[in-house]
Amino acid sequence: MFGLAQDIAAPASRKVFQQVADTLIPADQPAEFNQAIMEFGAIQCTPVKPDCLFCPLQSQCYAFQHGLISELPVKSKAKAGRTRYFHYFVLQYEDTLYMRKRGPKDIWEGLYDFALHEADSADLPARTVVDTVEALGGRIDLAQVEEPVQSLRHVLSHQKVEARFHPVKLEAPLTPKALATAGLLPYKASEIESLPKSILITNYISNIGF
Incomplete structure (x- = not known):
């Protein structure tokens, strides 16, 4: 309608659209206006095939008057989600499990999980398992390396975690x-039961019955 070229999917554009909306919303009937806008977008000015031919606002519509119906509004495509491969080393000595608190600037900040090795694939050589455990201060024989006891998947908004325990x-x-x-x-x-954990870690612990 107004020929705005800002990306409607970008958070920075919210202020621009909010300013325009504030000039249109009647103070005495905001609910009716919002309902009307939603209905107009669902029936008349639909995202894929707007019914411009029979639109009562076509004479005032910038996109219609300038042949930009397919270009406006501008909406960037969502980023493709990436897959991350988490290899958790569940270190256990008798009735004790070793866990850590996740740091900032990543998913599940402040929650508890196990020693983690993030790799490029779901497969992890037995030699890498031994080297990682030894780097953590533990001792394990190559012949004793077990297959992952569980494989769990967790889907987030922009990434998928494939976890091997x-x-x-x-x-x-x-x-x-x-x-x-x-x-x-x-x-x-x-003690582990009361620790804040992601649903992924909670499910694993529940499944092994620790």
Whole structure:
């Protein structure tokens, strides 16, 4: 209607459209106006095939008058979601599991999960498992490396997490130095239950019955 070329999907454009809307909404009938706009968009000015030929506003419509019906409004395509491959090392010594609190600037900030190795694929060589565990201060023999006990998927708004959980039975508890380096802490079952966790981690723990 107004020939605005700002991207309607961009948060920065909200102020522009809000300013125009504020000049149109009648103060005494805002609800009726909003309902009318929604109905007009659902019946007359539809997103894919607007019924411009029989539109009562065509003489005032910038897009219709300038042949820009297919160009306006401008809406960018949503970013394609990426897939991330999380390999969790579930380090366990007797009745203790080692967990860590996730840091900022990533998904599930402040929630608890296990030692994590993010890879480029869902497959992880046994040698990498051994090297990662040893880097965390644990000891494990290559022959004892197990297949992931579970594979879980979690879909977020712009990314999909394919998680593999690798159970690791430690021969000895992790040392304080190793814990500090890896950012891990030991927890009993009763303590883990009260920790804030993502639904992915909660489901895994529930499935293994720890």
